[in-house]
Amino acid sequence: MARHKPAAEGGYQRGEETRARIVEAAVAVFGERGYDGASTRDIASAAGVNAPAIQYYFDGKEGVYLECVEHLIALLWRKMAPSVEAAEHALADAGTDDAVLINASLGILGTVVSTIQDSPQTSAWRAFLDRHQAGLCPESATMAFEERFKARIGRVIRQLIARLAGFAVEDDRTVIHSMALFTQGLAFRLQKPKLLAALKWTEISQKEMEQVRDVVLMQARFTLEGLVRQRGLNGA
Incomplete structure (x- = not known):
């Protein structure tokens, strides 16, 4: 740093x-x-x-870029922390039922989707993150973002999928399902111009964000409930 x-x-x-x-x-x-x-x-x-x-x-441009990354990690974590920590709490109990684990998964996904909402505070950091996630940044910054933010969220999502599907955390299917779930939320932020054009929206305010979030969470719920049903069939 x-x-x-x-x-x-x-x-x-x-x-x-x-x-x-x-x-x-x-x-x-x-x-x-x-x-x-x-x-x-x-x-x-x-x-x-x-x-x-x-x-x-x-200490120069890379130093200020790394400080920007630390600043944004802090902002994003304040937003993500409640849902991630709630999921970690649910996972800590081996007896937590599937409905609670599904809701914990949807809580994380819903928070991710909520970042598409427009506001003066988010427009600048969203543009920064879009370039950052495209790899247009120093490797040291990519590593910092991975280690200090993405790794913890990714680990929790994999644990949730593993419990719901009955797979090992390291199973390829767990990793693929986890990525599919998480990227549902990211896709709408990365494809925001196409979303606005398709729906003829000029911006994504609270109302529009909630509409997108509700649809994404409905589809994700179907997927997660399907994993539970398939686990039951495999167990039978």
């Missing part, structure tokens, strides 16, 4: 405010221009600071 320095003048609080302003500006610049297309001068200009401030606070 990048170095953490308070400002030479103005004290610790001023240094934190400057860092936060640079990160906020960098998320927007990287989202618009990509990692390769953005320069430290661009970021400094957007943040209203001198170019050397990027080097001072973050």
Whole structure:
């Protein structure tokens, strides 16, 4: 992670405010221009600071990008934490029934789908993440996002699928079902322009997001209940 320095003048609080302003500006610049297309001068200009401030606070462009990733991980985890932690709690009890496990799975998926909703706060980080997930970023940032965010969610989803389907967690079928479930939510964010065009929507507000979420969760419920039924047939 990048170095953490308070400002030479103005004290610790001023240094934190400057860092936060640079990160906020960098998320927007990287989202618009990509990692390769953005320069430290661009970021400094957007943040209203001198170019050397990027080097001072973050050790250069890769450092500020990694700090953006850490910032977004924190934002996303605040959103995902309740559903993921509820699923972990359900999994901790070997006696938890299938209905609870299905609802826990749908809770995670519903939270993922909710990220398609438009708001001033999400537009910049969504563009950043779209480029990031396309691999247009330093490898160190990809590893940080995988280790600090995606791995925990992926592990929980695989455990849920394994319990519902009666497969081992490492079974290929568990992995495939888990990816199929999770990407249902991501697909609508990645294909958002096509969704808007197909439905003749100009934006995705709360109402539109809930409509998409309800359909996705209905289909996912059918799939998960089908896995439980198939487990029963295999057991018989």
